[in-house]
Each structure stands twice: as structure tokens, then as C-alpha cells.
Amino acid sequence: MRVEMRLCLAAGLFLGIVCTIYWFTSNEDAGTAMLLFSFAAYALLGAYLFLQWRRRKGIPRPEDNDDAEISDGEGEVGFFPSASVWPAGIGLGAVILAVGLTYGTWYIVLGLILVFGSIIGFVVEAEAREEGPDDPGMPIAPRETNPPVAHMSVPSTHQPQP
Amino acid sequence: MTLIQERPGGGAAIVAEPITEIVPGPRPHGWVKFITSTDHKQIGLNYLVTSFVAFLVSGLMAEMVRTQLIAPNNNFIGPNLYNQLATMHGTIMLFAFGGPFAFGLANYILPLQIGAPDMAFPRFNNLSYWLYLGGLLLMLISFLTNDGAAEFGWFSYAPLSEAIHSPGPGVDMWLLGIVLTGFSGIFTAVNVITTTFTLRAPGMVMFRMPIFVWNELVTLFLVLLVFPVLAAAMVLLWCDRHLGTSFYNPNGGGQPILYLDLFWFFGHPEVYILALPYFGVATEVISTFSKKPVFGYKGMIAATLAIAGLSMGVWAHHMYTTGAVLLPFFAAMTLLIAVPTGIKFFNWIGTMWQGVLTLNTAMLFAIGFLVIFLCGGITGVMLAQPPLDFQLHNTYFLVAHFHYVLVGTTVFCAFASIYYWFPKYTGRLLDETLGKISFAIMFIGTNLTYFPMHDLGLRGMPRRVFTYASNAGWTFLNELSSIGAYILGIGVLFTVINIFKSLRNGKIAGDNPWDGQTLEWATSSPPPEHNFEVLPPIRSERPLWDANHPDQLTEVGH
Numbered sequence: 001m002r003v004e005m006r007l008c009l010a011a012g013l014f015l016g017i018v019c020t021i022y023w024f025t026s027n028e029d030a031g032t033a034m035l036l037f038s039f040a041a042y043a044l045l046g047a048y049l050f051l052q053w054r055r056r057k058g059i060p061r062p063e064d065n066d067d068a069e070i071s072d073g074e075g076e077v078g079f080f081p082s083a084s085v086w087p088a089g090i091g092l093g094a095v096i097l098a099v100g101l102t103y104g105t106w107y108i109v110l111g112l113i114l115v116f117g118s119i120i121g122f123v124v125e126a127e128a129r130e131e132g133p134d135d136p137g138m139p140i141a142p143r144e145t146n147p148p149v150a151h152m153s154v155p156s157t158h159q160p161q162p
Numbered sequence: 163m164t165l166i167q168e169r170p171g172g173g174a175a176i177v178a179e180p181i182t183e184i185v186p187g188p189r190p191h192g193w194v195k196f197i198t199s200t201d202h203k204q205i206g207l208n209y210l211v212t213s214f215v216a217f218l219v220s221g222l223m224a225e226m227v228r229t230q231l232i233a234p235n236n237n238f239i240g241p242n243l244y245n246q247l248a249t250m251h252g253t254i255m256l257f258a259f260g261g262p263f264a265f266g267l268a269n270y271i272l273p274l275q276i277g278a279p280d281m282a283f284p285r286f287n288n289l290s291y292w293l294y295l296g297g298l299l300l301m302l303i304s305f306l307t308n309d310g311a312a313e314f315g316w317f318s319y320a321p322l323s324e325a326i327h328s329p330g331p332g333v334d335m336w337l338l339g340i341v342l343t344g345f346s347g348i349f350t351a352v353n354v355i356t357t358t359f360t361l362r363a364p365g366m367v368m369f370r371m372p373i374f375v376w377n378e379l380v381t382l383f384l385v386l387l388v389f390p391v392l393a394a395a396m397v398l399l400w401c402d403r404h405l406g407t408s409f410y411n412p413n414g415g416g417q418p419i420l421y422l423d424l425f426w427f428f429g430h431p432e433v434y435i436l437a438l439p440y441f442g443v444a445t446e447v448i449s450t451f452s453k454k455p456v457f458g459y460k461g462m463i464a465a466t467l468a469i470a471g472l473s474m475g476v477w478a479h480h481m482y483t484t485g486a487v488l489l490p491f492f493a494a495m496t497l498l499i500a501v502p503t504g505i506k507f508f509n510w511i512g513t514m515w516q517g518v519l520t521l522n523t524a525m526l527f528a529i530g531f532l533v534i535f536l537c538g539g540i541t542g543v544m545l546a547q548p549p550l551d552f553q554l555h556n557t558y559f560l561v562a563h564f565h566y567v568l569v570g571t572t573v574f575c576a577f578a579s580i581y582y583w584f585p586k587y588t589g590r591l592l593d594e595t596l597g598k599i600s601f602a603i604m605f606i607g608t609n610l611t612y613f614p615m616h617d618l619g620l621r622g623m624p625r626r627v628f629t630y631a632s633n634a635g636w637t638f639l640n641e642l643s644s645i646g647a648y649i650l651g652i653g654v655l656f657t658v659i660n661i662f663k664s665l666r667n668g669k670i671a672g673d674n675p676w677d678g679q680t681l682e683w684a685t686s687s688p689p690p691e692h693n694f695e696v697l698p699p700i701r702s703e704r705p706l707w708d709a710n711h712p713d714q715l716t717e718v719g720h
Contacts, residue, residue, distance in 0.1 A: 003367070003368040003369070004359050004368065007368075007467075011383065011471070014471050015471075015474060018474065018475045021491075022475070022488075022491065025488055025491055026487075026488040026491060028423075028487075028488070030420055030423040030424065030427075031423055031427065031477070031478070034391060034423075034424075034427050035474070035475075038387045038474060041386065041387060042383075042387075049359075062364030062365070063362035063363065063364055063365070063366055063367065064367055064368075065364070065365065065367070066365070066367055067365070068364035068365040068700075069364065069365070069699060070363065070364055070365070070697045070699060070700075071364075072364045072365075073363065073364040077279060077361070080200070080279065080280045080284055080692070081200055081284055081285055082200060083194075083195070083198035083199055083200060084198055084200055084285045084288065085197065085198045086285070087285050087286070087288035087289035087291075087292055088197045088198065088288070088292050090289055090292065090293075091289060091291075091292025091293050091295065091296050092292070092296070094292075094293060094296055094342060094345075095296035095299065095300060095342070098296070098300055098335070098338035098339070098341075098342060099300075099335075101334065101338060101400070101404075102331045102334040102335050102338065103331060104404075122285065126285075
């Protein structure tokens with residue numbers, strides 16, 4: 001966390017310095033504005049990471065710990081939704097919207113409907129999933145039929161290959 | 163359908179306990195899988211295949227452009243189609259091949275190399291692929307509109323690209339296609355940065371990540387900064403064309419120079435977006451086939467960061483000849499970039515130094531990259547100096563320079579990556595003989611195509627002309643260059659044939675055909691869903707090597 005934070009803060013600092021030099025040497029608005037917002041982008045990201053780091057009170061995550069074993073990362077890693085059709089819907093809608101913006105016709109309406117409909121589908125799907133497998137509305141296969149997918153085991157040493 | 167990834171509790175003694183809990187829904191196959199998959203490997207492959215097809219299409223356009231230029235006063239395709247093809251060649255190579263191929267590598271390889279089960283936002287990842295594909299298709303479809311595709315060059319300078327000078331729907335489709343690919347890039351950047359910051363395996367501290375991961379990370383930092391600027395520039399241009407605003411139109415009080423500023427603020431970091439990931443590929447390939455850790459690991463990272471930082475302050479060196487920029491600032495910043503690039507060269511050679519070299523196809527492409535990119539880099543330093551740039555800016559010298567840079571890095575390293583990681587994608591090796599023939603032909607073709615362009619530029623041939631007079635003295639060099647382009651194309655075809663042949667009949671690769679050093683070789687080929695069954699302990703930047711060669715552990719802190 002600390003390295004990431006320093007990385008973003010250093011990027012922000014560098015862009016801030018370049019922005020200052022550029023403003024005083026060139027007096028040109030467009031470039032100064034762009035550099036200023038670049039500085040703001042990374043200052044913001046760095047500040048967020050700083051707050052996260054402070055919240056952890058300096059205790060490193062397993063991925064920041066030099067001596068961590070693989071098993072130190074035990075527990076839930078994250079939520080990874082499987083297949084979803086909504087991203088393709090948003091993409092298709094965006095293309096139709098672009099055609100509409102070119103020809104200026106009812107394609108715009110169709111595109112907007114598709115984009116926003118898909119975004120709603122996208123969000124609703126995520127909310128339904130975050131309630132987890134106990135949610136009775138979810139189509140859950142019986143436990144016994146689970147295919148054994150994506151095992152990850154953690155022996156502390158790796159077998160050398162012959 | 164829901165999937166919660168978990169790691170087991172208890173001590174290190176636990177063996178082979180399944181740690182991924184999956185509640186299965188129906189698992190999609192075929193086209194449904196292609197469209198809906200959120201697996202980073204499937205999306206990565208989608209990116210890689212699509213962008214390689216885009217590369218072939220765009221290469222075909224370049225062959226037509228070179229055919230037009232093979233003889234003076236030629237009328238093979240005519241001025242309009244010439245301009246369209248030249249524009250689309252540049253656009254597709256930059257927006258639909260160079261960047262997205264690197265995003266594809268980031269999608270497929272980066273989570274594997276840091277030991278992550280997937281990308282941080284899988285569905286978002288899928289969305290960015292669809293936006294990219296949509297943008298590419300929009301650009302290609304624009305050839306079918308009444309006035310054809312855009313024909314103002316890939317930089318689309320205003321006011322040439324304004325509605326008065328470039329009417330027609332093809333231009334708008336081009337412009338919106340760029341916006342869509344731009345958003346795709348931004349989403350990928352968010353995704354990859356989050357993945358790298360939060361999903362690393364335990365022990366994979368930042369300074370143990372492979373150089374490829376570092377380079378992708380820094381590249382996507384740049385993407386996050388500059389692609390919004392590009393999208394904004396394009397949206398303003400669209401407003402000028404359709405809503406009657408005058409951002410770039412001097413008649414209404416606008417400033418064309420604003421477009422140049424916005425575009426090149428994106429455009430120059432874009433060159434490094436096209437280069438840095440491929441530097442990472444070259445580093446991985448050279449390190450693996452020298453059987454050595456990367457020489458000067460931290461220096462390499464520092465050089466990457468320095469290149470990225472400096473590239474934010476050099477955009478106006480594309481605009482020297484406008485006379486409206488601060489020459490000393492931009493010349494100094496541009497010349498400074500040569501320093502970290504030189505460090506990288508030093509480290510690549512240092513990695514090979516006293517290593518046990520395996521000269522297979524991937525390594526040959528990486529070495530070819532070193533040679534060709536060096537030539538491009540040196541002409542870059544020449545062009546960074548305003549007095550020279552004023553002479554050479556609109557000549558073929560500049561075309562030669564950026565083709566040496568981009569063909570050297572993007573194309574040669576992309577091919578190196580294909581030969582290096584193809585076993586991981588498919589489980590089969592590519593044919594080495596065909597590969598080496600392909601490399602030899604491509605290397606000769608590249609130099610034969612682009613080297614004469616330097617001389618053409620010095621003899622005063624301007625860029626972007628669709629033909630030239632027979633008494634100008636440019637005929638022979640243009641013939642050479644066009645013949646070189648055909649040779650280059652044949653070299654590429656060898657690799658395409660090789661891919662199709664090896665997909666069915668290639669040698670079975672096994673998990674780790676190259677005696678690799680990084681984690682992507684620690685899993686099966688192709689990797690299972692959620693990637694890893696076993697992870698070796700991570701104590702240096704090449705954990706797999708340490709696990710396989712306990713007698714030659716990587717020294718930490720070099």
C-alpha cells in the first residue's frame with residue numbers, strides 16, 4: 001500500500017512541478033490546464049491511498065509483506081461474477097448511439113434505450129449477486145453437482161519440474 | 163453463478179485444499195461464451211485476436227499505399243482513396259492494434275504474473291472489449307459511406323477536419339470510433355491499475371513484480387491521464403461539426419492551435435503507451451532466454467517511470483513548426499527522454515551479458531527490436547532539436563523515424579510476445595523454422611521499407627503526397643521502399659500461416675516450455691478458470707525460477 005501511495009503522490013508532485021514551470025515559462029492556457037488536471041488526478045488517487053494506508057495503521061497487507069507465505073492471504077479474495085450479457089448490450093448500444101450521432105436520426109433513441117437499459121441490468125445483476133448464494137432468487141445448482149473448477153491449493157513449496 | 167474466491171485458513175502445511183467456492187450456473191460455450199465471458203483470459207484473447215486482425219487489415223492498406231507510390235505519376239488508387247487509406251492505416255495501427263494488443267497482453271498475462279485469480283472488475287473488462295470492437299467496426303464501416311472514410315490524416319487537424327472542409331458521415335464515424343476506443347482504454351486502465359494494486363498474491367510486493375507488469379501499470383497510468391483529453395478533443399470537434407460551436411474554427415473566434423494542443427497532449431504519451439508495454443515484453447523475453455534475472459531491476463523501473471513522467475511534458479515537439487510553442491522547454495524535455503531509454507538499452511544488454519542465450523524466434527524478435535528501435539530512437543534525438551526539425555518536419559524523414567520506432571517496438575515485440583506466450587494461450591508451441599524464416603524476412607523487409615525513406619526525406623520528398631513527378635529523383639528509392647513493404651508483408655504471412663498450422667499440429671508445450679521465471683508458467687497451459695492450482699512462495703522477482711532451481715536462487719537487492 002505504501003509503495004502504491006508513494007507512486008501516485010510522486011506522479012502528482014512531478015506533474016505539479018512541471019505544470020508550475022510550464023505556466024511561468026510559456027503562459028499558455030491549454031497545456032497548463034491539462035497539466036493542472038493531471039496533477040489533480042494523481043494527487044486525488046495518492047490522497048485516497050494515503051487514507052487507506054492510515055486506516056490500516058501501518059499493518060502491511062500480505063501482498064505488501066516481504067516474508068508472506070501464500071497461505072497468509074487466506075479468506076475471501078474477492079467477488080468475481082461469471083458470464084454476463086450486459087456489457088455487450090452497453091457496447092452495442094454505444095455503437096448504435098454513435099451511428100445516431102452521425103446520421104442524426106431515431107438511432108439515438110434506440111441507442112440510449114439500449115445503453116441505459118443495459119446499465120440498469122448491469123447494476124441490478126451485481127446487487128442480486130452481492131447478496132450471495134443464500135439469496136433465494138438465485139438459480140443455484142445443488143451442491144453435489146458442483147463441477148470442480150478453479151482449485152487453488154497452497155503447499156508451502158513448489159515441486160521442482162523434472 | 164456467484165463465485166467467491168477464498169484461500170484456506172490454517173498453517174502452511176495444508177495441501178491441495180480447494181479454495182475456490184463456485185456456485186455454478188450454466189457454463190456458456192461457443193459464441194455465447196465469446197460474448198458474455200468475464201474471464202480475463204477469454205477477454206484477453208478476444209483483444210489479441212481482434213487487434214491482430216486489425217493489424218493485418220491495416221497492413222493491407224499500407225501495401226496499397228506503397229503500391230500507389232511505387233512509380234511516379236501513378237494512378238493506382240487515386241488521391242481520395244490514397245488519403246483515406248493513409249488515414250485509416252495510421253488510425254487503425256495506433257488505436258486498434260498498438261494499444262489494444264498491449265491491453266490484450268495486460269488482460270491475459272498481467273493477472274497471471276502477479277498471481278491473481280482474475281481482473282478486479284471482470285464485467286467492466288468485458289465492456290471495454292466491446293467498446294473497442296465497436297469503435298474499430300465503426301471506423302471500418304465508414305469506408306462504405308457515400309463519401310468514404312476520413313481523409314485528413316490520423317491526427318485530423320482542425321480546421322481541415324471541420325464540416326466545411328471534410329463533410330460526410332465517414333468523418334463522424336471515424337471520430338466517434340476514436341471516442342469509443344478511448345473509453346475502452348480508460349476502462350482498461352482503471353481495471354488493470356486496481357488489479358495490480360489489490361489482487362497480488364501474498365509476498366508479491368510491488369518491487370517483486372515482473373518488469374512487464376510494471377510497464378503495463380505505468381502505461382495505463384498514462385492512459386488514464388491522456389485518453390480523456392483525446393475524447394474531449396473529439397467531442398469538441400463533433401460539436402463544431404454538428405452544433406455550430408467554434409472551438410477550433412477561427413471564423414467564429416476559435417483557435418486551431420487548441421486542437422493541436424489537445425491532440426498532441428494525448429498524442430505524444432500515446433507513443434509511449436504504444437512502446438512501454440512492448441519494452442516490458444522484450445524484457446521478459448530477453449531475461450527468460452538469457453536464463454538470468456533482469457539486470458538492474460530497480461533501474462529498469464525507474465527508467466520506465468522517468469520515460470512516462472517526461473512524456474507528459476513533451477507534446478508540443480510535434481508542433482515546433484507552428485511557431486506557437488515554447489521551443490526550449492519542449493526540446494529540453496524531449497532530449498531528456500533519451501537518458502532513461504538509454505538506461506533501458508544498457509540493462510537489456512546487461513541482461514544478455516554472460517547469460518546462456520537461447521536464440522529462438524521470440525528472442526530473435528526481441529533482438530531485432532533492439533536494433534530497429536535504436537535506429538528510430540537516434541533519429542528521434544535528431545528531430546528533437548528545433549533547427550533540424552524545422553528542415554525535416556514535413557518530409558519522409560519523419561515518416562522513416564516513427565516507422566522505425568513503432569515497427570521496431572510495437573510490431574517486433576508483438577510478434578515476440580506471440581511466439582513467447584502462444585504456448586500459454588493454446589498449449590501448443592509455434593513452429594520454430596517458420597518463425598525464424600518469418601523473422602528474417604520481416605527484418606530485411608522492415609529495413610528495406612523504411613531506410614530509403616530517410617534519404618527520401620533528405621532529398622525533400624514531403625509526406626502525405628499521393629504521387630510525385632518523375633524528374634524529382636525519388637523514383638528509385640520509392641521503388642526500393644515499396645518492394646521492402648511487400649517483403650515485410652510476406653514475412654508477416656509466414657507467422658499467420660504458422661499460427662494456423664500450430665493451432666492444430668503444433669508440438670504440445672507443457673506448462674513451462676521455456677524454463678520460465680515468472681508466475682504465468684506456474685500454471686497449466688492454457689490456465690484453468692481462476693488461474694492457479696499451486697503457487698510457489700514468492701521471495702524474489704522470479705519466484706518460479708527459485709522454485710525450480712533451488713541451487714541458483716535469485717539474489718535479492720541487486
